[in-house]
Amino acid sequence: MRFKPSYAPGPTDVRENVRLVLAKKTNNPDFDKEFIDYYHEVCQKMGQVMGTTNEVLLLAGEGILALEAACASLTEPGDRVLVLDNGIYGEGFQDFVRMYGGEPVVLSFDYHKDIPVEEVRDYLEKDHDFKYATFVHCDTPTSILNDVSQLSPLLKEYGILTVVDSVAGMVGEPIDVDQNQIDICCGGTQKAISAPTGLAIVSISEDAKKAINNRKTPIASYYANLQIFKGYIEKGTLPYTMPAGNIEALDIALDNILKEGQLAVYERHMKIANAVRKSIQEYGLSLFLESGCSNTVTAIIIPDEIGALRLQQHIQETYNLYIATSLAQYEDVILRIGHMGENAFIEKVLSVLTVIDNGLRDLGFKGKGHLGQLFLDAYKAEN
Ligand SMILES: *Cc1c(COP(=O)(O)O)cnc(C)c1O
Secondary structure: OOOOOEEOOOOOOOOHHHHHHHHOOOOOOOOOHHHHHHHHHHHHHHHHHHOOOOEEEEEEOOHHHHHHHHHHHHOOOOOEEEEEEOOHHHHHHHHHHHHOOOEEEEEEOOOOOOOOHHHHHHHHHHOOOOOEEEEEOEEOOOOEEOOHHHHHHHHHHOOOEEEEEOOOOEOOEOOOOOOOOOOEEEEEOOOOOOOOOOEEEEEEOHHHHHHHHOOOOOOOOOOOOHHHHOOHHHHOOOOOOOOHHHHHHHHHHHHHHHHHOHHHHHHHHHHHHHHHHHHHHHHOOEEOOOOOEOOOOEEEEOOOOOOHHHHHHHHHHHHOOEEEOOOHHHOOOEEEEOOOHHHOOHHHHHHHHHHHHHHHHHOOOOOOOOHHHHHHHHHHHHO
16 A cells, blocks of 8 residues: 555544554454453543543444434434534534434534524524434534534533534543533544544433433434444443454553543644644635634635645645645635644644645745744744
8 A cells, every 4th residue: 555644634643552553463352251341441431531421332433423323323204303504514414314214404504603502592492392403513624613512501401412523523622521411422533532543432321322212113224223232241242343453542542642631632732723723824824714713623715726626736746745625615615734633743733834835835825924934933922
């Protein structure tokens, strides 16, 4: 395999002590009782990092499977589901709801701002007949961060279960599942956790379990059915063969996070993100967002005459670095700096910004100063 360096909002760099785990011989995850106990231990460690005592499951798949499993397990034909939409992943939840027979009601907001909590409150006063609601913690294509601490408790006030996609939020931004009363919180290993791609993460509250257990119709999936894990410890068997290496790699990645200290990790993300946002603007480029910037990723508008795709291609060809643009309607508009997890270290961000500066200069953009230097100055001024 030819290895091309990349710097993107996931998959992120994986630290050497995590990568090395994948080369080790593993137990047989189907028969070995010790493996089942170990799986459970890693699930609990994941829960600790997410701030929850709810059951946590690790599914063989990647982040998207967590979203689908939440919708597949909760949705019954005809269920009304509130889909809060201020970004591409937020809007995308409606597809999973519909796929499993639900009726999504999409409440859309300005994509340049975080979800306005008061507007949601006003809406719920008029209509709150929903089984559950979905929204995204950090909607990566536009780098928006929604206020989970307000939104989730508000929905619970109205008796609505919450499904939150924190795939690109957790670890880089506080998620505090229990404090924020999130019923199903979704994660993936390849973003700020910085473990290899291959596991989806879900935490499931007692309310969510009740809703799943009280279904009148069977769940129309096997792989996306959260019930297949029920009683796995007592039974001494998991519903399918687990990628044991990925479980252990996640374990070590979580140790790295806990060793650094979760608050220190949040602070590292915040300092890097603040300096990136400041330097980008001083340099003469604009952020996509007006409010609600996530500390895990920054979306930058690339002027029309250059184009994000052309810049991406130029940087790839000239500097051998793959950097991310955005998705769908923003593919040629936004360039993204994915400063999350192992990518959120000053020397890595500095070299990426220097390459972007060179790329922009080559294509005729006249930045005010050197982007890398502006970043360093902004970082130093704050710390
Ligand atoms: C990355 C990501 C996912 C998982 O999607 P993949 O593109 O398949 O990795 C889900 N939700 C959000 C918000 C993400 O950033």
